[in-house]
Amino acid sequence: MPRATLLDPQGQAVEHALKALGFAEVERVRVGKHLVLDVEAATDAEAAARARAMCDRLLANPVTEDFDVAVRTA
Amino acid sequence: MHRVAVVVFPGSNCDADTLDAARAAGSDAYYVWHRDTSLRQADIVVLPGGFSYGDYLRSGAIARFSPIMAAVTAHARAGGPLLGICNGFQILCEAGLLPGGLMRNARLRFLSRPVRVRVEATDTPFTCLYEKGETLEIPIAHGDGRFVADPRTTAELEATGRVVWRYVDDNPNGSTNGIAGVCSAGRNVVGIMPHPERRCAPALGSPDGARVFQSMEARNATQHAPDVRAVGEHHLRV
Secondary structure (H helix, E strand, O other): OEOOOOOOHHHHHHHHHHHHOOOOOOOOOOOOOOOOOOOOOOOHHHHHHHHHHHHHHHHOOOOOEOOOOOOOOO | OOEEEEEEOOOEOOHHHHHHHHHHOOOEEEEEEOOOOOOOOOOEEEEOOEOHHHHOOOOOOOHHHOOOHHHHHHHHHOOOOEEEEOHHHHHHHHOOOOOOEEEOOOOOOOEEEEEEEEEOOOOOOOOOOOOOOOEEEEEEEEOOOEEEOOHHHHHHHHHOOOEEEEEOOOOOOOOHHHEEEEEOOOOOEEEEOOOHHHOOEHHHOEOOOHHHHHHHHOOOOOOOOOOEEEEOOEEEEO
16 A cells, blocks of 8 residues: 555545545545465464565565555465 | 676666667676676676566566675675666665655656756766756656655755756656655665666767766766675675
8 A cells, every 4th residue: 555645646546536426425545456365374373474574575665655464264 | 998787677678778878888788687696797787777577566576586686786785886777766766775666657647758857966976977957858758757755765865965866847757856866875876767878869869868878987987986896796896
């Protein structure tokens, strides 16, 4: 997700389109990426820790992006 | 004559123009494939423009982990001159060799057209033959060219004269403070979004970009670092 303090032109474009369709309640839209990873791990906590390490290393750029990790057991 | 390594990534598309521009300036320029691990005694390294790895994930995010990048990083850490043009600039930001990052153009469109930039710093290995304040016309060709940095980093870049080029008249991509190019604290690593290699002869529209490459060849190009040669994976000061 682009960092909250940075201009997100994609989010603005989507926000304008939603408002044009009558969704006046929309206050802000931000557009980011959603990556789905299948990970082998003993526990949810371990899977989350590994995913966070992947975000720190490659998947997110801390200068321009924030990230959240959610784990779902298969 | 300096040895100039032009690193080729899968998806680089300005590598040939960059090699030609360096050769036209008198350098002994050659390609290094991204899977190589040696820069082959390069004096200067250039990461050219293009779309390495299809810009997947983020521009430059995957290329920064290419095998050659260990040698590129060692070269930069030893004070060796390193230039990133467009996608090369994006790779250097992703690699942490330059501050900030490059995001989607503010108006979302891919832009391919000439822009005007002012030379703000001439004490780098790539701008020493320009006059400070000189205005150049050089083309941009990017979708992710909006330079951003947190306010503290931006203030530091401005206070220490590390903004090397700035858009004038019109800020095409919405970059912070109109920044078009920056350098590292050591001033040996430089990134630029416009393409100087595409304007380096009158036949190409103007020679405005040629002095980037001529500066590399100038004897005192490495003002803040002694002449550094990468020998194998080691660096010798000569």
